[in-house]
Amino acid sequence: MVNHWIIAPVVLPALTAVLLLFLPRESVVSRRVVSVASVLALAGISVALWGMAQQGPQAYAVGDWPAPFGIVVVLDRLSALMLLAASAIALAAVLYAIIGWDRRGAHFHTLFHFQLLGINGAFLTGDIFNLFVFFEVLLIASYGLVLHGGGAWRLKSGFQYAAVNLIASTIFLFAVGLLYGITGTLNMADLAVRVAALPAQDHALLRVGALLLFVVFAVKCALVPFHWWLPSAYSAGAAPATALFAVLTKVGAYAIIRMHTLVFAGDAAGISGTLQDLLVPAAAVTLVAGAIGVLGSRSMLQLASYSTVASMGTLLLAAAGLGAEQISAALYYLLHSCLIGAALFLLVDLVAAGRGRVADRLLPEAPVPQALMLGGLFFLCGMAMVGMPPLSGFVGKVAILDGLRGTDDAVLAWAVILGTGVLLLVGFVRAGSTVFWKAGSAVSRSDTAQPAARRAGLVVAALVAGTAVLSALGGAVLEATDATAAELLDRELYIRAVAPAASSPES
Structure with missing residues (x-):
């Protein structure tokens, strides 16, 4: 049915x-x-x-x-x-x-x-x-x-955003055309079967197509050196x-x-191995670049944006190994970063509206209305983004570190994740103290300032609460992501569901 x-x-x-x-x-x-x-x-x-x-x-x-x-x-x-x-x-x-x-x-x-x-x-x-x-x-x-x-x-x-993505879209079309020319199909399940059966003389073109796709996806997920937009x-x-x-x-x-x-499962044409060789260092540099951006941010919006870059570096560093444990941890961290990223951007908007012309700039020149509520939410967002217990960022990073243990890239990944955690912590502490503590004694505020609506604060609080729930149910959520990763790695399930008549060489 x-x-x-x-x-x-x-x-x-x-x-x-x-x-x-x-x-x-x-x-x-x-x-x-x-x-x-x-x-x-x-x-x-x-x-x-x-x-x-x-x-x-x-x-x-x-x-x-x-x-x-x-x-x-x-x-x-x-x-x-x-x-x-x-x-x-x-x-x-x-x-x-x-x-x-x-x-x-x-x-x-x-x-x-x-x-x-x-x-x-x-x-x-x-x-x-x-x-x-x-x-x-x-x-x-x-x-x-x-x-x-x-x-x-x-x-x-x-304009900058549109220009970058239009270039990426053009590259995407070239990649699609190249893959279709080599395999004669664009259906993912059928493509998986045909890629595995390609003769060796077509592997070079296949690798070019896969590399073009990787560049497109790297632009979409703001991977260094395509993160600046x-x-x-x-x-x-x-x-x-x-x-x-x-x-x-x-x-x-x-x-x-x-x-x-x-x-490209099973390292077809050496593509997955090449991906790992490219993705691990790129993800590590992305995480470092994001953490440095947070540390040097001049506004809360920049801080939230570079936090997103850093979280993508962490996620892709976990997923690069394409093993079950790494993918499971990456999926858990993906859920966490969606919740906390959205909460942080909405919270910054509330703070900016309350400070008038000073807006979200990291200057101690205007106090924040409802500073206790908004400051508390910023503190929790910072904890979650940095990866401090007991929120989901801590659970996600521990799962990632555990999943990477024993891999070839374990030392690099552990050093980068733990080292950038310190930079992120200093960046959030600096921003929070400037906006909510040092500005607390300021008496002037622009007439354009607007105290945060209670309903808006509740939306942010609900997202932050979501990270707490994700942490409290960490075991159950990780079991779900484990099952998701296991299903992903058993690609025959996908192929049989989409194209029952297709037969994989591995089956």
């Missing part, structure tokens, strides 16, 4: 975005009701799909065209886990947006749901070309969200949009994990 719910995370935001286009611009309340109701429904569907994914990978053939000839959408534990993370962050972001941010642009909710369409589609697609299509959908929507609210600064940052773009975006952007970099990490555990 065909499970039509698999396609729902793609169809629902698409229909919602189109519906929002037909609602009158002045009807703010109706837009908010439709948007929030859709995200709530998406969250419920994501929970249900996670339950369905426990039965093994399931494929949905759009138009009833069989793979590899038609469009296929695939649900497995990894895609279901990513949908859960995306829907949780989307719910927090849209609840924060309806407090006032969505009034700054006529089409915020429309763009928001188009971006959800792209994100969910990227997680579910079983075809590399459609992965490109969904990448473009989410990127086009994100261009609009970066510009949401207007201003020369946002226009400049949006992220602080600029994320600092300019609307706060609720930037909270959702916490998932965008994870799309790149997801694509790396998916391709190298399915299509």
